[in-house]
Amino acid sequence: MNETRARFLLGIGLPVTAFALAVVPYLVVRNDLPDRLATHFDASGSPDGSMAPGMFLLATLLMVGVGAALCVWLARNTKPLPASVAPLVGFLAGFFAGIGAGIGAVTVVQQRGLENWAEADGVAALVVVPLVVSLAAAAVAARAAAALPVRAFTPGGDAQPKMDLAPGQHAVWAETVHSVWLERLGAAAIALGVIAALATVWWLIFPTVAIGFLILSLATLRVRADRQGLRVRYGLLPWPTTHVAVGDMAAASVIDVRPMEWGGWGYRGSLKLMKQAAVVHRAGPGIRLDLHDGKVFVVTVDDPDTAVALLNAEIARSPQPA
Amino acid sequence: MLLQVDLASSQPLHDQLAGQLRYAIANGDPAPGDKLPPARELASSLGVNVHTMLRAFQTLRDEGLLEVRRGRGTIVTGDAPERLNFVELARSLVEQARRAGLGDDEIRQLVEAQL
Numbered sequence: 391m392n393e394t395r396a397r398f399l400l401g402i403g404l405p406v407t408a409f410a411l412a413v414v415p416y417l418v419v420r421n422d423l424p425d426r427l428a429t430h431f432d433a434s435g436s437p438d439g440s441m442a443p444g445m446f447l448l449a450t451l452l453m454v455g456v457g458a459a460l461c462v463w464l465a466r467n468t469k470p471l472p473a474s475v476a477p478l479v480g481f482l483a484g485f486f487a488g489i490g491a492g493i494g495a496v497t498v499v500q501q502r503g504l505e506n507w508a509e510a511d512g513v514a515a516l517v518v519v520p521l522v523v524s525l526a527a528a529a530v531a532a533r534a535a536a537a538l539p540v541r542a543f544t545p546g547g548d549a550q551p552k553m554d555l556a557p558g559q560h561a562v563w564a565e566t567v568h569s570v571w572l573e574r575l576g577a578a579a580i581a582l583g584v585i586a587a588l589a590t591v592w593w594l595i596f597p598t599v600a601i602g603f604l605i606l607s608l609a610t611l612r613v614r615a616d617r618q619g620l621r622v623r624y625g626l627l628p629w630p631t632t633h634v635a636v637g638d639m640a641a642a643s644v645i646d647v648r649p650m651e652w653g654g655w656g657y658r659g660s661l662k663l664m665k666q667a668a669v670v671h672r673a674g675p676g677i678r679l680d681l682h683d684g685k686v687f688v689v690t691v692d693d694p695d696t697a698v699a700l701l702n703a704e705i706a707r708s709p710q711p712a
Numbered sequence: 713m714l715l716q717v718d719l720a721s722s723q724p725l726h727d728q729l730a731g732q733l734r735y736a737i738a739n740g741d742p743a744p745g746d747k748l749p750p751a752r753e754l755a756s757s758l759g760v761n762v763h764t765m766l767r768a769f770q771t772l773r774d775e776g777l778l779e780v781r782r783g784r785g786t787i788v789t790g791d792a793p794e795r796l797n798f799v800e801l802a803r804s805l806v807e808q809a810r811r812a813g814l815g816d817d818e819i820r821q822l823v824e825a826q827l
Binding site for chain 2: 555556557558559560561562563564565566612614616617618693696700
């Protein structure tokens with residue numbers, strides 16, 4: 391997708407389609423609608439909340455409006471965004487627009503001809519259709535946003551530190567990154583889970599303890615750079631690890647990590663699925679690896695200069711792909 | 713923490729590693745109380761035998777710069793930065809005495825005479 395097409399899709403195509411989905415079915419069937427529309431359903435699928443049709447239209451338009459506004463902002467924005475931000479904003483924009491439009495369209499079509507909102511059913515379609523529509527819209531918007539110009543980053547370069555290593559010289563750099571608040575958060579999640587399990591439903595203990603351990607495993611990271619590459623171990627267990635081989639690296643760089651540019655705190659993204667992953671403990675210095683296949687890996691550490699210098703020296707003396 | 717070894721150098725590897733560890737401690741990374749990465753990992757990263765790495769750890773334990781705590785691994789001692797001065801003095805004493813032709817027993821006698 392080229393930039394012109396992407397800007398057209400975001401600025402006109404998606405917003406117009408979403409508004410049309412929210413408004414046109416309503417206008418077509420508005421004379422056949424009951425006095426109030428069922429807008430909320432209980433766990434068994436029976437309606438338990440309603441709205442006047444006008445209010446309902448306003449509510450869906452508001453949701454579509456938020457998504458459309460974000461889309462239009464992306465389309466009109468001329469200042470390049472960080473590469474990781476634009477697709478995320480696009481995804482959210484598409485999702486909001488799609489979910490508003492989907493709920494709006496399905497609700498009025500389903501409840502056309504009803505005498506009373508309490509007779510409404512078909513809640514499964516009301517969940518599935520808007521979800522599918524919103525995910526599709528999110529995917530389209532994210533792809534379009536990815537085609538917009540991004541803030542350029544030149545990996546490596548002369549400005550990046552590089553260690554002097556003689557042919558027979560080997561080096562290792564190791565750092566343990568520890569986050570006290572992540573550790574407290576993990577411990578709190580486990581404690582809360584145990585309390586909740588004792589007080590309410592016993593099986594609550596499984597998800598909360600699992601989440602607690604997940605947070606705890608991110609609280610302590612062991613990062614190591616050597617002639618083989620960069621390795622990150624999470625928590626105190628030998629598994630999982632992330633290993634990026636020197637042979638796959640095009641360049642290592644010292645960067646200032648702004649968590650929101652990488653999707654927030656924790657393990658963000660996926661090297662396998664999203665071509666980008668960032669292990670973010672805090673805002674501040676970090677290592678950025680640009681791989682030959684375009685993938686990017688980022689990890690926050692206190693002393694990225696030494697690690698980057700070592701890795702750039704190893705990259706320089708490793709055989710490069712043609 | 714950064715460690716380097718030169719496999720081509722005539723200086724024994726465990727000696728190089730002990731020197732690198734001291735240098736790292738002198739630079740405050742690792743700081744007192746910090747845990748060292750496992751010797752096995754450091755050795756495999758540097759391409760040296762794990763026993764060579766452990767021998768360097770042992771030297772620094774003897775010098776009072778490292779201690780092994782059960783269940784916690786190898787830790788930099790609290791007074792390591794101050795001790796480093798005396799380690800350097802002792803090393804230079806031994807080196808100069810040897811250069812002057814003194815044997816190990818004579819050097820021990822010299823130190824004990826001052827105690």
